[in-house]
Amino acid sequence: MRGVHFPMAPDKFLHFLTLFILLPFSSSAFTPSDNYLLSCGSASNSTLFGRVFVGDSALPGLGFISEDQSVSVTQENPPLNSTTSLYNTARVFRGSSGYQLSIKENGTHLVRFHFSPFSAQSFELKSANFGVTVNGFAVLSDFSAGASVVKEFIFKIDGTFVEIIFIPSGSSGFGFVNAIEVFSAPPDLIIDDGARLISDARTEEYNNLTSQVLETIHRINVGGPRLTPFNDTLWRTWIPDDEYLVLNSAAKPVSTTQPPNYQGGGSSREVAPDNVYMTAQQMNRDNLTLDSKFNISWDFPVDSGGFRYLVRLHFCDIVSSALNELYFNVYINDYPAYTNLDLSVLAVHLLASPYYIDFVAGSHPPGVMRISVGPSDLSSPLRMNAILNGAEIMKIATLASLPMDKKKSHVWILVGSALAGYQVEEEEEEERN
Ligand SMILES: *[C@@H]1O[C@H](CO)[C@@H](O)[C@H](O)[C@H]1NC(C)=O
Ligand SMILES: *[C@@H]1O[C@H](CO)[C@@H](O)[C@H](O)[C@H]1NC(C)=O
Numbered sequence: 001m002r003g004v005h006f007p008m009a010p011d012k013f014l015h016f017l018t019l020f021i022l023l024p025f026s027s028s029a030f031t032p033s034d035n036y037l038l039s040c041g042s043a044s045n046s047t048l049f050g051r052v053f054v055g056d057s058a059l060p061g062l063g064f065i066s067e068d069q070s071v072s073v074t075q076e077n078p079p080l081n082s083t084t085s086l087y088n089t090a091r092v093f094r095g096s097s098g099y100q101l102s103i104k105e106n107g108t109h110l111v112r113f114h115f116s117p118f119s120a121q122s123f124e125l126k127s128a129n130f131g132v133t134v135n136g137f138a139v140l141s142d143f144s145a146g147a148s149v150v151k152e153f154i155f156k157i158d159g160t161f162v163e164i165i166f167i168p169s170g171s172s173g174f175g176f177v178n179a180i181e182v183f184s185a186p187p188d189l190i191i192d193d194g195a196r197l198i199s200d201a202r203t204e205e206y207n208n209l210t211s212q213v214l215e216t217i218h219r220i221n222v223g224g225p226r227l228t229p230f231n232d233t234l235w236r237t238w239i240p241d242d243e244y245l246v247l248n249s250a251a252k253p254v255s256t257t258q259p260p261n262y263q264g265g266g267s268s269r270e271v272a273p274d275n276v277y278m279t280a281q282q283m284n285r286d287n288l289t290l291d292s293k294f295n296i297s298w299d300f301p302v303d304s305g306g307f308r309y310l311v312r313l314h315f316c317d318i319v320s321s322a323l324n325e326l327y328f329n330v331y332i333n334d335y336p337a338y339t340n341l342d343l344s345v346l347a348v349h350l351l352a353s354p355y356y357i358d359f360v361a362g363s364h365p366p367g368v369m370r371i372s373v374g375p376s377d378l379s380s381p382l383r384m385n386a387i388l389n390g391a392e393i394m395k396i397a398t399l400a401s402l403p404m405d406k407k408k409s410h411v412w413i414l415v416g417s418a419l420a421g422y423q424v425e426e427e428e429e430e431e432r433n
């Protein structure tokens with residue numbers, strides 16, 4: 001097991017070990033080669049879902065770009081029922097400043113920011129207004145955290161370090177963060193080929209997905225329970241689909257106790273964990289005549305700004321008793337996205353074999369992403385069904401950055417009108433240096 005070389009809390013190790021014993025044919029747990037878990041504004045470590053977040057004030061080798069620009073704050077009366085101390089501290093940034101983390105491995109990384117506002121030492125963190133850049137990309141701009149939230153970004157890092165800068169904006173004059181995660185993704189998480197760009201006219205191939213900055217908007221365990229970072233191979237949170245169903249009675253949850261049959265060419269346990277593939281929604285045909293046809297649809301709220309989204313749909317045929325029984329159609333925003341989907345063929349002639357398909361689509365009407373599955377003309381009336389096991393919706397950020405110049409590492413030139421002010425602030429800082 002590769003996991004033994006990796007510093008893990010004992011309970012995490014046990015969790016992996018359990019999986020390993022229960023699923024003898026599975027590969028070992030994923031161990032990222034870059035793995036930063038920072039408890040910000042803290043001198044001590046905190047644990048969240050079995051992972052140790054290291055206090056940033058005590059970390060050797062972690063270079064603060066401008067220490068005088070930031071302060072550590074602690075919540076004076078933390079809630080008695082809180083399960084972690086991670087959110088009792090924060091680092092407040094009064095000027096453009098942040099972290100520089102050295103990177104061992106080029107390629108796709110996951111970056112998560114945890115914001116959990118509290119009041120402390122003359123800072124009301126709810127009122128903070130700020131932007132965040134990662135290696136010059138503005139991942140958050142004009143951002144405020146009114147309630148606890150985790151923001152996740154997925155993108156390629158080429159170079160020897162990651163530079164994360166918090167830039168106060170508006171009248172608050174400061175930004176903050178409670179915790180940061182930066183870790184390398186498994187190589188198969190995001191791949192360049194195979195995504196389908198869906199529009200009214202036709203479906204075409206969408207390439208270069210790894211060159212995009214993705215922001216996770218929805219991550220849904222369809223037909224199943226909420227999954228916490230404790231249950232997930234990449235420490236993700238998956239939420240149930242019920243509240244997004246357009247017509248609840250169209251769908252009927254189905255689940256299996258058998259672990260999925262992962263196959264080369266299909267999905268892997270890192271792309272989505274067992275629990276996602278072991279539950280699904282299927283057509284609810286309970287009180288209907290044999291040949292009634294309908295779709296199951298979900299409406300997901302998204303930004304209305306004309307963005308494109310990566311829509312990753314997860315499938316695993318846990319409803320058929322034999323191969324070649326299930327054929328169905330997938331629609332995105334009412335456009336045909338995949339017609340006569342035949343999981344028996346896609347998932348190498350094996351039932352319960354996980355598979356995912358990447359689609360790229362805008363939102364029509366603005367602000368809503370509608371995903372539907374429904375029967376195909378190839379289905380026999382007796383076997384008519386359609387399923388969905390999981391769905392992820394990630395906003396494709398359209399940002400540009402200039403290559404980094406080490407000597408002027410505080411000057412970031414960003415494309416986008418909302419960000420015009422940042423450059424000025426940075427240049428002022430440059431003059432002070
Ligand atoms: C915090 O965790 C790190 C990494 O697990 C460890 O090296 C360090 O000793 C811990 N610090 C404290 C104060 O427990
Ligand atoms: C703690 O209590 C507060 C207030 O009663 C509640 O809103 C919150 O959800 C609780 N948190 C946990 C982790 O139980």
Ligand SMILES: *[C@@H]1O[C@H](CO)[C@@H](O)[C@H](O)[C@H]1NC(C)=O
Nearest residue numbers: 103104105106157158159160
């Ligand atoms: C990552 O890529 C950059 C150029 O894009 C290169 O300079 C650097 O050495 C690479 N790092 C590793 C660890 O391969």
Ligand SMILES: *[C@@H]1O[C@H](CO)[C@@H](O)[C@H](O)[C@H]1NC(C)=O
Nearest residue numbers: 192205206207208209210211
């Ligand atoms: C994909 O990236 C390659 C290399 O960066 C570039 O040459 C090519 O034009 C890109 N293709 C598209 C469709 O953007």
Ligand SMILES: *[C@@H]1O[C@H](CO)[C@@H](O)[C@H](O)[C@H]1NC(C)=O
Nearest residue numbers: 015225226227228230231275
């Ligand atoms: C997730 O992990 C928790 C903690 O170990 C466990 O109680 C729960 O049953 C798990 N959920 C699933 C769906 O595996």
Ligand SMILES: *[C@@H]1O[C@H](CO)[C@@H](O)[C@H](O)[C@H]1NC(C)=O
Nearest residue numbers: 248249250284285286287288
């Ligand atoms: C289907 O019919 C049964 C028995 O008549 C009833 O209990 C159930 O609520 C109905 N289900 C739906 C989805 O209408």
Ligand SMILES: *[C@@H]1O[C@H](CO)[C@@H](O)[C@H](O)[C@H]1NC(C)=O
Nearest residue numbers: 293294295331334335372374
């Ligand atoms: C499913 O939705 C698509 C797109 O809106 C529509 O064209 C199709 O007729 C629907 N199928 C059924 C059986 O209602």
